[in-house]
Amino acid sequence: MAILGRIPTPARYEVCDVTVILLALGAACCLGTGFVFQQIAAQHAPPQDYLSLRLLLDLVRMPRWVAGIALMVAGMALGAVALGMGDITLVEPLMATNLLFAMALARRISRQRLGRSGWAGLWLLGGGVTAFIVAGRPHGSRNSEVGQLAQWLIMGGVLGAALLLAAVAKRERVHVSLEAALLGVAAGLLYGLQDALTRISGVRFGAGGWGALLTSWQPYAIVVLGVLALVMVQSAFESAPLRMSLPALTAAQPLAGIACGVGFLGDQLRVTTGALAWEAAGIAAVVAGIVLIGSHPAMPPGAGKAASARELQPR
Structure with missing residues (x-):
């Protein structure tokens, strides 16, 4: 039996794209607010738990972190439904707007005004997502068969890059803020890959039910990737302010998801010169908006005790 091989593709989902968009935005809302709660709690975790499964055992005792995880799980569930109904190249850019919802909650907590940089980030992120979707017109292909080697x-490239970044971040000589950014990118890559496998699992479940789903390897890989990414994210939240890690995570996830969607899920984008130019401009605007929003003073400063303790540790 082929490991990935031919992925069954339903005739065409008779679901309005508006439903997919609303589901993806709902997922983004849950993820963004959940990340803020998680970061506020993670800054109080013991610094010696950095990049260790013990970190999750300590955090699970904190009600605010549990609430943040519950929101994140709800967001992932909504995202999985959206991925089951739509194409990953459409859903991923929309889920990148989770930073807008994180900013809204963080701004309410900190009572900071948006200012020029905040508004510029919002317009760049929203406009970039719109430009990419309108120009690229992402859609699935009836023939999603791609060579297993590819x-x-x-x-392997996405997973290897994530593990390499995590290994670099764990080196003692790396600056705390750089560690958080590297871990954010690594976790984002894993979440993007996880979304691609979720799409495959949804298609298999739709074609063959629970039997087809549970006898494939993708659901179990999703769990492993989720645990690895969660440890990386919480370590990043513990070690530095949210603005150091969340923008990197939010930017890396859609890029990895789009790469997987186009690479082996059969998703297609318009490839005319004009369309490619607008798609590239849209992605660039999304990344720039993410950086501006993530660096805004309204985002939780956090990581005070944990970061200080780690900085004082002998190198």
């Missing part, structure tokens, strides 16, 4: 190369 599939494994793409997945």
Whole structure:
């Protein structure tokens, strides 16, 4: 039996794209607010738990972190439904707007005004997502069969890059803020890959039910990737302010998801010169908006005790 091989693609979902968009935005709302709660709690975790499963055992005792995880799980569930109904190249850019919802909650907590940089970030992120979707017109292909070598190369490349970044971040000589950014990128890559496998699992479930789903390897890989990404995210939240890690995570996830979608899920984008130019401009605007929003003073400063304790540790 093929490991990935031919992925069954339903005739065409008779679901309005508006439903997919609303589901993806709902997922983004849950994820963004959940990330803020998680960061506020993670800054109080013991610094010695950095990049360790013990970190999750300590955090699970904090009600605010549990609430943040519950929101994140709800967001992932909504995202999985959206991925089951729509194409990953459409859903991923929309889920990147989770930073807008994180900013809204953080601004309410900190009572900071948006200012020029905040408004510029909002317009760049929203406009970039719109430009990419309108110009690229992402859609699925009836023929999603791609060579297994190409599939494994793409997945291995994304996973390998994430693990390499995490290894670099764990080196003692790396600055705290750089560690958080590297871990954010690494976690974002894993979440993007996880979204691609979620899409495959949804298609398999739709085609063959629970039997087809539970006898494939993708659901179990999703769990492993989720745990790895969660440890990386919480370590990043523990070690530095949210603005150091969340923008990197939010930017990396859609890029990895789009790469997987186009690479081995059969998603297609318009490739005319004008369309490619607008798609590139849209992605660039999304990244720039993410950076501006993530660096805004309204985002939780956090990580005071944890970061200080780690900085005082002998190198």
